[in-house]
Amino acid sequence: MANMAQAIRMALNYAEKNYELKDIFGQDVGAPLGGVFTATQGLKTTWNSTLDERGIIGMAMGIAMAGDRCVAEIQFADYIFNTIDLLKIAGNTLWCTNGQYNLPMTVMTPVGAGIRGSVYHSHSFDAWASRLAGWKVVMPSTPLDAYGLLLSCIKDPNPCMFLKPKALMRVRGEELIPGEPADEKELKTRIDAPIGDRKNWKANWPNAEEYLIPFGKGKITRQGEQITVVSYGRHLLVCNEVADQLAQNGYSVEVIDLRSIYPYDWQMIKSSVEKTGRVLFVNEDTEVTNFGEHLAYRATTELFYHLQAPPRVLAGKNVPGIGLHPHLEDSSVPQKHEIAILIQQICAEVP
Amino acid sequence: MAQKKTQKKATAKPSSSNSSSSFGGLDKKILLQMHSHMVKSRVLEERLIKIYRAGESYFWIGGPGEEAWGVPLGMLGRIGHGPGNDFYHLHYRCTPTLIAIGLEMVDSIRLTMNRATDPSTGGRNFSNHYVFPKWNVAPVTSPLEIQYPIACGTAHAQKRFGKKAISIVTGGDAGTAEGDFASALILASRRGQELPLLITVQNNKWGISTSYDGQHGEDEIADRARAFNIKSRVINGNDPVESYLTLKEDMEYIRKTGKPAFIEAHVSRLYGHSSASGANPVQGEVDPVMEFEKRLLKANLLTATDAKSIWENFEAEGVRAAEIARAEMVPSADSVWDHTYVDNENADWRKF
Ligand SMILES: Cc1ncc(C[n+]2csc(CCOP(=O)(O)OP(=O)(O)O)c2C)c(N)n1
Numbered sequence: 199m200a201n202m203a204q205a206i207r208m209a210l211n212y213a214e215k216n217y218e219l220k221d222i223f224g225q226d227v228g229a230p231l232g233g234v235f236t237a238t239q240g241l242k243t244t245w246n247s248t249l250d251e252r253g254i255i256g257m258a259m260g261i262a263m264a265g266d267r268c269v270a271e272i273q274f275a276d277y278i279f280n281t282i283d284l285l286k287i288a289g290n291t292l293w294c295t296n297g298q299y300n301l302p303m304t305v306m307t308p309v310g311a312g313i314r315g316s317v318y319h320s321h322s323f324d325a326w327a328s329r330l331a332g333w334k335v336v337m338p339s340t341p342l343d344a345y346g347l348l349l350s351c352i353k354d355p356n357p358c359m360f361l362k363p364k365a366l367m368r369v370r371g372e373e374l375i376p377g378e379p380a381d382e383k384e385l386k387t388r389i390d391a392p393i394g395d396r397k398n399w400k401a402n403w404p405n406a407e408e409y410l411i412p413f414g415k416g417k418i419t420r421q422g423e424q425i426t427v428v429s430y431g432r433h434l435l436v437c438n439e440v441a442d443q444l445a446q447n448g449y450s451v452e453v454i455d456l457r458s459i460y461p462y463d464w465q466m467i468k469s470s471v472e473k474t475g476r477v478l479f480v481n482e483d484t485e486v487t488n489f490g491e492h493l494a495y496r497a498t499t500e501l502f503y504h505l506q507a508p509p510r511v512l513a514g515k516n517v518p519g520i521g522l523h524p525h526l527e528d529s530s531v532p533q534k535h536e537i538a539i540l541i542q543q544i545c546a547e548v549p
Numbered sequence: 550m551a552q553k554k555t556q557k558k559a560t561a562k563p564s565s566s567n568s569s570s571s572f573g574g575l576d577k578k579i580l581l582q583m584h585s586h587m588v589k590s591r592v593l594e595e596r597l598i599k600i601y602r603a604g605e606s607y608f609w610i611g612g613p614g615e616e617a618w619g620v621p622l623g624m625l626g627r628i629g630h631g632p633g634n635d636f637y638h639l640h641y642r643c644t645p646t647l648i649a650i651g652l653e654m655v656d657s658i659r660l661t662m663n664r665a666t667d668p669s670t671g672g673r674n675f676s677n678h679y680v681f682p683k684w685n686v687a688p689v690t691s692p693l694e695i696q697y698p699i700a701c702g703t704a705h706a707q708k709r710f711g712k713k714a715i716s717i718v719t720g721g722d723a724g725t726a727e728g729d730f731a732s733a734l735i736l737a738s739r740r741g742q743e744l745p746l747l748i749t750v751q752n753n754k755w756g757i758s759t760s761y762d763g764q765h766g767e768d769e770i771a772d773r774a775r776a777f778n779i780k781s782r783v784i785n786g787n788d789p790v791e792s793y794l795t796l797k798e799d800m801e802y803i804r805k806t807g808k809p810a811f812i813e814a815h816v817s818r819l820y821g822h823s824s825a826s827g828a829n830p831v832q833g834e835v836d837p838v839m840e841f842e843k844r845l846l847k848a849n850l851l852t853a854t855d856a857k858s859i860w861e862n863f864e865a866e867g868v869r870a871a872e873i874a875r876a877e878m879v880p881s882a883d884s885v886w887d888h889t890y891v892d893n894e895n896a897d898w899r900k901f
Pocket residue numbers: 642691692693694720721722723724725753755756757822
């Protein structure tokens with residue numbers, strides 16, 4: 199099975215061949231490195247940008263304005279913050295021009311903690327991104343979803359933000375990407391750049407097929423009756439694990455992988471919560487003005503009479519940074535045991 | 550500094566129809582066309598100010614004082630849609646350029662009066678915040694300087710397209726303090742990856758109320774481009790002939806070499822910054838339209854009677870255009886969600 203970095207690479211290769219993707223660029227995105235997480239190795243249209251995030255986003259907007267499709271990378275989401283007004287403008291360009299200039303651009307950036315990245319390699323961006331009107335924002339939890347969501351982003355005529363959970367870049371999935379060789383080793387030899395001299399290396403791309411995950415479509419990853427847990431990205435996998443553990447103690451936890459942060463699958467959340475009467479939103483962005491709060495607000499106001507307990511949000515602590523020492527990181531972002539305890543508490547509540 | 554010595558004035562071959570060397574050999578037809586566009590732009594801007602004063606618009610900002618620079622800039626581009634034509638990334642003093650490209654007065658007034666019929670923004674944005682995809686006029690945005698790196702993107706696409714089209718970017722002097730200005734100098738000048746980009750600054754010596762001297766340590770803004778080996782010069786942007794000849798030469802240079810060029814044009818700001826500072830005429834600055842008209846009259850290229858009727862005709866057109874716009878529809882309240890996404894795909898979370 200491909201890992202997420204390989205899945206992203208395969209999607210980019212597919213888009214180069216089939217969607218007229220003309221530029222994949224960012225810091226160290228081109229040869230020889232192919233991205234700090236190797237997600238852009240071996241591709242035809244990659245190039246190294248200057249070390250200038252505003253330059254990257256500005257250029258992406260210009261390329262899109264001229265009608266070409268591009269994928270621009272910000273090396274770590276921690277460094278995207280100085281582009282926030284450009285992101286706002288990319289999101290409002292179609293609106294401000296009364297529908298005249300659309301920007302078919304994708305920005306991808308690694309997000310979140312989980313690799314002991316300390317203060318400036320651990321930031322989340324999902325809550326911030328959810329406030330960028332005019333953008334579509336996605337965050338995969340598996341390689342196959344990464345493939346399908348990235349293709350949807352590149353194909354879409356609007357600006358799209360593809361948030362890559364950096365801790366999942368080397369994690370393998372359980373489902374093959376359509377056209378992916380079944381043998382992991384074969385895939386590796388075909389599309390992973392060799393260590394050392396890469397001058398003469400060329401990827402031998404498998405014939406991957408089109409696979410699109412529509413925006414605003416979540417996925418139920420665990421069926422359950424007692425409580426709904428909504429998450430995405432790295433924490434989705436943690437929630438799955440917790441659900442499996444708790445199942446051994448008789449809990450029935452439904453887990454929804456939102457996948458798409460905006461637009462989002464309200465209908466899936468709604469029908470699940472109408473069934474379970476309890477809901478917990480889990481993500482690792484900081485907790486004040488968190489995207490989960492928006493969903494919890496909505497659950498409270500629209501599903502109030504179906505609820506057995508108040509909707510809850512478990513998110514990153516509202517601290518200035520994620521400290522390097524594991525004690526600091528682990529007490530800043532939601533941990534497995536915290537999720538498990540909270541689920542049990544919510545399930546124990548009676549109106 | 551050594552490079553500054555090589556800075557020379559643009560020249561054109563003398564043409565038969567115009568004997569006066571003070572016009573750089575430019576054809577009478579071009580000179581009169583420039584004059585006409587300059588007057589039209591001025592009359593239009595003054596109409597916009599009147600509309601603001603009458604309480605029919607919320608805000609005015611615009612380009613009186615930049616006609617001698619902006620008009621040739623619009624006249625010289627390869628106008629059309631798509632990467633085979635030139636891209637214009639302009640700031641909010643660009644009416645002269647738009648007039649030269651073909652803007653109708655009524656469409657500028659529709660924008661100022663936020664009419665639904667405003668072809669640029671449908672009543673969503675300020676005066677002079679034009680956008681015309683049919684002419685590759687990129688959206689004018691309020692955030693200063695962001696147009697510079699965006700212009701690098703269109704130039705990159707144009708270079709790939711291979712039809713020798715260029716991108717043109719304009720902005721004020723104070724805005725060059727933003728990092729985006731430096732971003733563009735760097736992106737446009739990387740060795741072997743140069744971009745076909747005309748980078749320009751209209752230096753009116755002010756940023757709202759902050760004087761030039763309060764913001765700059767460099768002798769000339771153009772020096773900053775020189776540091777990146779960009780062909781760079783400073784011109785009197787209040788002289789349409791100098792502007793025309795310089796722009797023509799530099800645009801040809803960019804098309805030929807695929808490399809960027811930089812022009813710092815010294816211009817006037819004749820009605821202050823915007824309506825926020827009163828939009829009153831200022832004294833002591835060169836009026837490029839009147840100066841040019843005087844030169845044309847003196848050289849007998851224009852008669853006083855013709856000049857008078859040019860002003861009067863545009864004045865009448867402005868009055869008519871305002872009447873048309875006044876009677877038109879304004880945007881409806883329920884259109885706020887329109888064009889959040891392409892094809893009006895729903896973006897309202899209440900309907901997810
Ligand atoms: C990024 C940004 N900061 C501040 C402003 C507010 N503002 C509007 S115009 C202006 C001054 C601009 O001066 P200059 O660049 O010299 O252009 P000019 O208006 O003189 O043509 C300022 C500060 C803005 N529009 N954008």
